[in-house]
Amino acid sequence: GCILSLMYVNMCLGSAECLLLAVMSYDRFTAICKPLHYLVIMKPHLCLKMMIMVWGISLACSAISCTLTLNLPRCGNNLLDHFLCELPAMVKIACTDTTTVEMSVFALGIVIVLTPLLLILISYGYISQAVLRMKSKVGQRKALNTCGSHLTVVSIFYGTVIYMYLQPGNSASKDQGKFLTLFYAIITPSLN
Template identity: 80%
Template sequence: MGQRNSTSLHDFILLGFSDHPKLEMALSGVVATFYLITLVGNTAIILASLLDSHLHTPMYFFLRNLSFLDLCFTTSIVPQMLVNLWGPHKTISYGGCVIQLYVYMWLGSIECLLLAVMSYDRFTAICKPLHYLVIMNPHLCLKMIIMVWSISLANSVVLCTLTLNLPRCGNNLLDHFLCELPAMLKIACIDTTAVELSVFALGIAIVLTPLILILISYGYIAKAVLRMKSRAGQRKAINTCGSHLTVVSIFYGAIIYMYLQPGNNASRGQGNFSPSFTPSSHQVSTLSFTL
């Protein structure tokens, strides 16, 4: 109660696993370790793909963007999470919470769309190899990246603005490690059905539509691989696409588990644990693209 009374009305209290201090310490070590792996691994990918002229290809252009995105994504989440896990005060200012909410939603949306763009790149490389460099020219790649970032920004602005405009009636306890949309919806003191429907509708557009396009791309890729007469060619195609499929499975699996289900049915442990580990788990998979 002392912490709650001393907290400004404009601050939020991030509960996380505050009622399990031993779990917090163990979790902080795991999160810090994966964060360091993320920083080192993605920085190495970016530098290697920039310095090696042989890697100046569309695939590595998108991979550089993915690595940069994930550096930003995890940095927008993990430092604040570690501060809350290590310290006795679990607060975040209203301004900090707003920034984190917008950035988290923006970067998360970008990742969904970028993975779909990367699947199209793999589809073109394997199904139309002779026209690959003509189709995936630098101008088109840049336009696709700009489109992905712009659409995702619009999605973040709409959803986060709708959520932040909901009255909270003094509620400032967020049952999470970060300022995240479902947790913000839960502390609203009015019926949030309209906003939840908006979240679900945009979730279909940002999450499920790219996932469907990815599955269609890999359907064509699978057909092309099966028609290959060369075993070496089949292995190369599978190795090229295997890492991307692993990333897609981890990322989209966690996102669908968290966002495309009724918010009130999610347990506290589920709501806190899943998104916190999505970026770190994703980074481990991303490193295999360079192999």
């Protein structure tokens, strides 16, 4: 049960959400910065390619990080003091040096978390420039309404994910990890 939960629910879907948020920001960028070319740029074929890329990268990163984590030896009590079978919780119950696994997962985290975040920030940088150049207050308001919900979800999701996964192993309390897991696993999808 924990392997399925870790592999598919947490890692693969979490990775896919990071990448999908980047794809959504590109969609917003195209809609606001190139509205007359939107239908030409965002063809169904391009959308399909982006979805295949998102799921392919998500599955690959999930398989790598889960394989590394699940191959760690565990000694004694293998019970997780956590709501979900999270990767940091699995690493903590290992009875060996986990530095290599933590560094590998951290590197994958940079690819899966920070690269899409950088693309989102670049997209919203261009969107901000386009909105500031608009002369119509109604147009500015429409553009901000288009992006507002996405920016809220991006802020909540990336804030909790970066805090959970891109920090040194022992710096957060167990209860804090549980709360943050519930926060990005339940609150963010319900807002999206």
